[in-house]
Amino acid sequence: MDLGIFPRVVGAKKFESKKMNDRPLLDIRNLKTYFFLPEGVIKAVDNVSFHVGNREIVGLVGESGCGKSVTALSILGLIQSPPGQIVSGEILFQGQDLCKMSPEQLRKIRGNRIAMIFQEPMISLNPLYSIGDQIVEVYTEHYGLSRQEARKKAKEMLEKVQIPSPARRIYEYPHQLSGGMRQRAMIAMALACKPAMILADEPTTALDVTIQAQILELMVELQKLMGTSILLITHNLGAVAEYAKRVIVMYLGRVVEEAPVIPIFESPLHPYTVGLLNSIPKLGSKAIGGKKRLEEIPGMVPGLNDLPEGCYFHPRCSKGREICKRKEPKLFENQPGHRVACWAVREGW
Amino acid sequence: MSEELIFHGEHLLDVQRLKKFFPIKKGVFRRTVGWVQAVDGVSLHVDKGETLGLVGESGCGKSTTGKCILRLLEPTEGDILLEGKNISAINPSEMKQFRRKVQAVFQDPYSSLNPRMSVGNIVGEPFKVHDIHPSSDIRERVADLFKKVGLRPEYMSRYPHEFSGGQRQRIGIARSIALRPDLIIFDEPVSALDVSIQAQVINLLDDLKQEFKLSYLFIAHDLSVVEHVSDRIAVMYLGKIVEVAKDTELYSNPLHPYTRALLSAIPIPEPKQKKKRIILQGEVPSPINPPSGCRFHPRCSEAMKICKHEEPIMSAIDHHHQVSCFLYR
Amino acid sequence: MSNTRILEEGKGKLWRTFKKNKTALVGTAIIIIVIAVAILAPWISPHDPLEQNMVHRLKPPDRTYPLGTDEYGRDVLSRVLWGTRVSLSVGILSILFGLVVGTAMGAVAGYKGAIVGSIIMRMVDVLLSFPVLISGILVVAILGPGMDKLILTMGIVFAPRFARLAYGPTLVVKEREYVDSARIIGVSNLRILTHYLFPNIFGGILVAGTLWVGTAILTEASLSFLGLGVSPPTPTWGNMIKSGIDRLTTAPWLSIFPGLSILTTVLAINMIGDGLRDITDPKLRI
Numbered sequence A: 001m002d003l004g005i006f007p008r009v010v011g012a013k014k015f016e017s018k019k020m021n022d023r024p025l026l027d028i029r030n031l032k033t034y035f036f037l038p039e040g041v042i043k044a045v046d047n048v049s050f051h052v053g054n055r056e057i058v059g060l061v062g063e064s065g066c067g068k069s070v071t072a073l074s075i076l077g078l079i080q081s082p083p084g085q086i087v088s089g090e091i092l093f094q095g096q097d098l099c100k101m102s103p104e105q106l107r108k109i110r111g112n113r114i115a116m117i118f119q120e121p122m123i124s125l126n127p128l129y130s131i132g133d134q135i136v137e138v139y140t141e142h143y144g145l146s147r148q149e150a151r152k153k154a155k156e157m158l159e160k161v162q163i164p165s166p167a168r169r170i171y172e173y174p175h176q177l178s179g180g181m182r183q184r185a186m187i188a189m190a191l192a193c194k195p196a197m198i199l200a201d202e203p204t205t206a207l208d209v210t211i212q213a214q215i216l217e218l219m220v221e222l223q224k225l226m227g228t229s230i231l232l233i234t235h236n237l238g239a240v241a242e243y244a245k246r247v248i249v250m251y252l253g254r255v256v257e258e259a260p261v262i263p264i265f266e267s268p269l270h271p272y273t274v275g276l277l278n279s280i281p282k283l284g285s286k287a288i289g290g291k292k293r294l295e296e297i298p299g300m301v302p303g304l305n306d307l308p309e310g311c312y313f314h315p316r317c318s319k320g321r322e323i324c325k326r327k328e329p330k331l332f333e334n335q336p337g338h339r340v341a342c343w344a345v346r347e348g349w
Numbered sequence B: 001m002s003e004e005l006i007f008h009g010e011h012l013l014d015v016q017r018l019k020k021f022f023p024i025k026k027g028v029f030r031r032t033v034g035w036v037q038a039v040d041g042v043s044l045h046v047d048k049g050e051t052l053g054l055v056g057e058s059g060c061g062k063s064t065t066g067k068c069i070l071r072l073l074e075p076t077e078g079d080i081l082l083e084g085k086n087i088s089a090i091n092p093s094e095m096k097q098f099r100r101k102v103q104a105v106f107q108d109p110y111s112s113l114n115p116r117m118s119v120g121n122i123v124g125e126p127f128k129v130h131d132i133h134p135s136s137d138i139r140e141r142v143a144d145l146f147k148k149v150g151l152r153p154e155y156m157s158r159y160p161h162e163f164s165g166g167q168r169q170r171i172g173i174a175r176s177i178a179l180r181p182d183l184i185i186f187d188e189p190v191s192a193l194d195v196s197i198q199a200q201v202i203n204l205l206d207d208l209k210q211e212f213k214l215s216y217l218f219i220a221h222d223l224s225v226v227e228h229v230s231d232r233i234a235v236m237y238l239g240k241i242v243e244v245a246k247d248t249e250l251y252s253n254p255l256h257p258y259t260r261a262l263l264s265a266i267p268i269p270e271p272k273q274k275k276k277r278i279i280l281q282g283e284v285p286s287p288i289n290p291p292s293g294c295r296f297h298p299r300c301s302e303a304m305k306i307c308k309h310e311e312p313i314m315s316a317i318d319h320h321h322q323v324s325c326f327l328y329r
Numbered sequence C: 001m002s003n004t005r006i007l008e009e010g011k012g013k014l015w016r017t018f019k020k021n022k023t024a025l026v027g028t029a030i031i032i033i034v035i036a037v038a039i040l041a042p043w044i045s046p047h048d049p050l051e052q053n054m055v056h057r058l059k060p061p062d063r064t065y066p067l068g069t070d071e072y073g074r075d076v077l078s079r080v081l082w083g084t085r086v087s088l089s090v091g092i093l094s095i096l097f098g099l100v101v102g103t104a105m106g107a108v109a110g111y112k113g114a115i116v117g118s119i120i121m122r123m124v125d126v127l128l129s130f131p132v133l134i135s136g137i138l139v140v141a142i143l144g145p146g147m148d149k150l151i152l153t154m155g156i157v158f159a160p161r162f163a164r165l166a167y168g169p170t171l172v173v174k175e176r177e178y179v180d181s182a183r184i185i186g187v188s189n190l191r192i193l194t195h196y197l198f199p200n201i202f203g204g205i206l207v208a209g210t211l212w213v214g215t216a217i218l219t220e221a222s223l224s225f226l227g228l229g230v231s232p233p234t235p236t237w238g239n240m241i242k243s244g245i246d247r248l249t250t251a252p253w254l255s256i257f258p259g260l261s262i263l264t265t266v267l268a269i270n271m272i273g274d275g276l277r278d279i280t281d282p283k284l285r286i
Ligand SMILES: Nc1ncnc2c1ncn2[C@@H]1O[C@H](COP(=O)(O)OP(=O)(O)OP(=O)(O)O)[C@@H](O)[C@H]1O
Pocket: A035, A037, A042, A044, A062, A063, A064, A065, A066, A067, A068, A069, A070, A071, A080, A083, A084, A235, A304
């Protein structure tokens, strides 16, 4: 991809690991978001803590239904209520607790400081307005620019996300664009207000591999340029390995492991992370080592309304012992920056 | 696949110059104003005991190819031969035979099972339709199949919605092997499943293939999965096959520029490994007005003059590797 | 998901689910009573519904005539009880007939598509352009009066409505992958219609069908009133309302009681319809 206007960036993980300055951009502490349904309480996010530093890309991975999207929606204050509710915890964004803010304040932050890119751009783009108008609105609303100036800015923004012939596209409606183009338009809109943080919830899952690569490269390039932090939510472990600096692994509403990207992939500790990594076929491994059987994690993900006692993973875990069935393991720091919630690791059996 | 398994002289499945165009109709009189050239001259074969992978991006015509082979769609042109027999001209009783030999499993585990039928009946349906076992035996046979695919036979009287995606896919697989077919066509069988469940289903497919000496046509867009399960891989782009090669060969020596880009676009879960990425320009063009000449030329970094005007034909690089590109003429 | 929900298996599952549905149960109870009344009418009616008694004409409800008398001095209660027979059989049988024929037409048209489908649906559209009553009059004019003819007529009138209703969902359902899966196994077209399409479109049709039982009962009334249905001395709820409507202010009992009967019956049938829709959907079975 040749941007011209931007310096070429090779590989996103070559960040300097500079010491985090005292306060992370986003700091989530003991967040609990539950859904109160007639059948019972769904603990979609259960005591989750993690942080995202300035200019950092953090990957949040986990299987379907483990609470990734609910975490993101909690940050934005977009949990549907009822039945959902943030039961307890703090979401500190630039030092302010988002949980304590009024809906009005939250809306300001949402449009301005935190942007969101969803999997399906159609739900976040308004089908009744041209994409140009939607970006123009960001500029007139947040920067008080005149429509003329805003239009010029919008055109620049579309150029930045490499939408071809932006002068024409600016008048087109979301349904006239392809999936990849819509996602680009979405990114343009998200970046228009120069947010400090982007929550990208499966931004490329609905797209083809080649388009997926285009979009991810673009996001990372703009991230470098604009100094934004990204929380990259996905179940694509490859994308995380390639673009994230730190990784958080969730299982059934809890964080089970958190570490910088290299240890996560090279020396994962939690049996679930290990299982997950072993269960994906790796491109090219057959050429090297011949065909091997994939390792499976036995059983299946239990429903959130039918959770086991103790460690949620124990029924599927090969290392499980008595204590795992009774007591929930807490996250502990095994090595600097590498936290894991597992009795086996903790007790060293 | 090992030599002795190859069907003598002819392939198990042989698709020749298959075309499928869908009419685009407009206006009150439903006039045909154009054609979606979904599949445009696809030739491929599957040998006994072999798994052929078919990869390509969304809309390139993979499912349409599969549906033509399954006789769910009438091909516009071309021949489909099963064990040397052309299936476009068969009578109803031969059709019934064909149905026993070729089965399929689809992507969406939620919509591929009739919600109003118990899963036991769903899996037993092929026996009923083909009158193979007396109805008193069917339950037992179904229970066997359930065990084969790792489901508990006690669940037979439940309904599809009571199962998870992975379990539903197992139910579909159980049904597809009920008649002991020769060939099973999988259309994205694991795409809708969670990562940890994908591995279980892929392993199951491997086991069943061994046990029943099955042949697979495995359609998917995820190259890592396709590479894992396939013996040979065909890469499709906009209605055409651009490259066919043995699994490891395709990975270690991709020839077509599209294959190379596709391979390089796949993020791999190894953070230390640096990848030189070929980022393709633009998007897949529409199959309604595909580009002239080589369909890939507008996005190809190595496009030459000839690519614009002439269509490349499939040429064999060696016994295991064919490519349709002017670079290798 | 529901893999966690361990279900106890048993034959009485359908009935158990239905039983859980209070509304449906009440509806069923009412309909059983109504049907019992229809059967037992000769024994439970206090008077002969056709016996005229000019001395006691237009009497308001009292001890001997609990629901009053009409302009010929006939006992309204007895007439309502006897009327149940005609109204119920015409309403239910004609709708059943229309449902079976119409749904088959709509499903075949939707599944076959192309030319066969278009021809069937064009015909249906033409038939649908007439209001229920008008097409009823037309068909009766051809077939002639009488209760059996009336049932046939109403069936013919409602069939295209069911066809329309079945057509849309069929188009949706036939695109589902399970229909393709069935074809791949070799399931015949007929079996696909009966086992794959029909069960999946049935819920909506059933609910509409029960609603239309009400319409059918009312249409029967109108036709009877016009002399095209059941001939006058035979009581039906419909012709009772019609003849009472002129005296609504002076003798309201003439039309109120047959009206209430229609209302109760139609309501009860609708309640059952909702219940049925729930149990035909395995997702809602508990
Ligand atoms: N509005 C809601 N009402 C009830 N339950 C909800 C609601 N939204 C989410 N949930 C539940 O919360 C849990 C977590 O959902 P979430 O969408 O966060 O999963 P996810 O990790 O994003 O999965 P995916 O990869 O499929 O997007 C799920 O079990 C879901 O059923």
